[in-house]
Amino acid sequence: IFTYCSMGAVLLFFACKPAPKLTESSLIPIPQEIKDGKGVFELNSESGIHLIGSGEHLTWVGEYLADRLRPATGFDLPVSYDGGNIRLELAGDGNAEAYSISIDENQVSISSSGEAGLFYGIQSLLQLFPAEIAHQNVQNQSWVIPAGAISDQPAFGYRGAMLDVARHFLSVEDVKHYIDQMAVYKLNYLHLHLTDDQGWRIEIKSWPKLTEIGGSTEVGGGEGGFYTQEEYKDLVAYAADRFITIVPEVDMPGHTNSALASYAELNPGVNLPNGKLDSVNKQPLDYQMPLRNPQASELYTGIEVGWSTFAPKLEITYAFVDSVVREIAELTPGPYFHIGGDESHVTEKDDYVYFVERVQDIVSKYGKTSIGWDEIATAKLLPGNVAQFWAKEENAKLAIGQGNQILMSPATRAYLDMQYDSTSRIGLHWAAYIELEDAYSWEPSTFAEGIAAENILGVEAPLWTETVTNREDMEYLSFPRLPALAEVAWTSADKRSWEGFKNRIQKHGSRWNILGIQYYPSPQVNWE
Numbered sequence: 001i002f003t004y005c006s007m008g009a010v011l012l013f014f015a016c017k018p019a020p021k022l023t024e025s026s027l028i029p030i031p032q033e034i035k036d037g038k039g040v041f042e043l044n045s046e047s048g049i050h051l052i053g054s055g056e057h058l059t060w061v062g063e064y065l066a067d068r069l070r071p072a073t074g075f076d077l078p079v080s081y082d083g084g085n086i087r088l089e090l091a092g093d094g095n096a097e098a099y100s101i102s103i104d105e106n107q108v109s110i111s112s113s114g115e116a117g118l119f120y121g122i123q124s125l126l127q128l129f130p131a132e133i134a135h136q137n138v139q140n141q142s143w144v145i146p147a148g149a150i151s152d153q154p155a156f157g158y159r160g161a162m163l164d165v166a167r168h169f170l171s172v173e174d175v176k177h178y179i180d181q182m183a184v185y186k187l188n189y190l191h192l193h194l195t196d197d198q199g200w201r202i203e204i205k206s207w208p209k210l211t212e213i214g215g216s217t218e219v220g221g222g223e224g225g226f227y228t229q230e231e232y233k234d235l236v237a238y239a240a241d242r243f244i245t246i247v248p249e250v251d252m253p254g255h256t257n258s259a260l261a262s263y264a265e266l267n268p269g270v271n272l273p274n275g276k277l278d279s280v281n282k283q284p285l286d287y288q289m290p291l292r293n294p295q296a297s298e299l300y301t302g303i304e305v306g307w308s309t310f311a312p313k314l315e316i317t318y319a320f321v322d323s324v325v326r327e328i329a330e331l332t333p334g335p336y337f338h339i340g341g342d343e344s345h346v347t348e349k350d351d352y353v354y355f356v357e358r359v360q361d362i363v364s365k366y367g368k369t370s371i372g373w374d375e376i377a378t379a380k381l382l383p384g385n386v387a388q389f390w391a392k393e394e395n396a397k398l399a400i401g402q403g404n405q406i407l408m409s410p411a412t413r414a415y416l417d418m419q420y421d422s423t424s425r426i427g428l429h430w431a432a433y434i435e436l437e438d439a440y441s442w443e444p445s446t447f448a449e450g451i452a453a454e455n456i457l458g459v460e461a462p463l464w465t466e467t468v469t470n471r472e473d474m475e476y477l478s479f480p481r482l483p484a485l486a487e488v489a490w491t492s493a494d495k496r497s498w499e500g501f502k503n504r505i506q507k508h509g510s511r512w513n514i515l516g517i518q519y520y521p522s523p524q525v526n527w528e
């Protein structure tokens with residue numbers, strides 16, 4: 001057993017303790033490889049962050065690390081290209097999310113070919129420090145981490161979470177707070193479910209009533225809300241700084257009551273004329289609107305699904321979708337646009353397929369790749385488009401049969417809105433009760449026959465918000481299950497075990513206590 005000695009800043013004597021070993025004990029997601037070394041590294045008032053290599057955001061990444069370390073340690077931790085015993089090195093090529101860390105008595109070195117990889121190395125490093133590092137005021141203690149080496153890379157390239165900001169509106173601040181925690185667990189996509197029957201949450205300048213009327217309420221009749229385009233851009237940038245890409249969703253043709261309540265002309269009306277059809281698309285033309293006398297629907301604050309639909313035969317529907325996709329695509333640096341497509345129970349089957357195919361073309365015209373809930377695979381998918389598996393394996397297989405990939409969100413495992421058990425204070429249970437072990441103990445590539453690793457783009461954990469009204473509710477359902485799903489997405493199956501996870505997650509409870517995150521204390525874990 002190695003020992004190390006440290007000098008307390010206030011108590012002027014040396015205290016010697018057995019050196020801790022570098023193990024996976026505090027790391028989530030668990031890295032691919034960990035090797036223990038000799039001795040320890042101690043962060044002290046002389047420490048600094050040394051940037052090596054050239055990268056647009058390298059300084060930002062260094063400052064991010066310093067910001068996490070300064071409050072609890074009280075150290076200056078200058079960030080510079082000149083020196084310092086915490087080295088952040090951009091070097092080599094290959095997977096930009098892969099990283100390695102080596103720690104000896106003199107220095108810590110994180111290296112990656114990409115800034116994202118350095119950022120993930122930083123997250124692992126932060127988890128090696130005592131939990132007290134999470135405090136926002138100076139703690140009187142030593143900051144020691146075990147020597148050794150870690151090398152790591154993700155199993156899946158898409159590691160996502162979804163927030164339904166439509167059923168209950170969630171503030172910019174709450175979304176940022178969620179993004180901060182996603183970053184800790186190396187998640188890299190945040191899917192925002194921006195529209196549903198109960199609310200339209202993103203400003204569209206060419207259709208302003210969407211937010212004026214459609215954004216004015218939510219489940220239960222509260223005041224709702226929406227993001228202005230400026231606020232949305234701010235969220236996109238905040239996420240991007242943490243290597244998280246936002247995927248906007250406009251759910252259609254079902255789940256569209258908030259739009260149908262905002263604009264009468266999107267409703268089919270009662271007097272559809274038989275005669276005049278557009279000769280190319282066989283659709284009624286917009287000039288027929290006076291003839292069809294459409295009425296806006298009522299705003300809706302309940303939680304039924306599957307009862308609303310856009311009018312896929314009306315040309316104005318596509319003019320509308322075109323404007324919405326164009327404006328949101330302009331705010332979206334990421335590659336994906338989510339078109340929804342779920343539970344369109346009152347849309348004619350043929351109309352549904354026609355609609356999905358036209359909307360995919362619009363999305364592609366604006367330079368984005370469509371993702372849709374698994375039902376979209378009943379249409380012809382454009383190459384590269386993605387089906388998000390939530391309920392029907394046969395839909396996932398239809399997508400795979402067309403050569404398209406699957407985003408794995410099986411409701412029985414990955415749905416954060418499911419109750420843990422029958423006593424959970426909020427949540428639904430139509431798919432399952434999902435205790436922590438159920439959220440953790442599954443493997444995307446063996447979940448369903450016919451969905452193999454190469455068919456899978458990644459994993460996403462959706463938080464639907466019919467029963468979620470505020471940050472406390474978000475945290476209760478997401479912690480500890482979100483970190484469990486993050487590990488499913490990051491770590492290959494051969495490196496994971498429930499027993500191991502159960503022991504590691506308990507340490508994170510201490511951090512959440514410090515951060516004020518109100519997690520569900522699952523009885524399956526011996527919380528510290």
Ligand code: TNX
Binds near residue numbers: 390
């Ligand atoms: C089903 S999952 C839905 C959502 C609900 C959710 C509640 C999916 C694609 N559609 O509209 O919010 O169940 O769990």
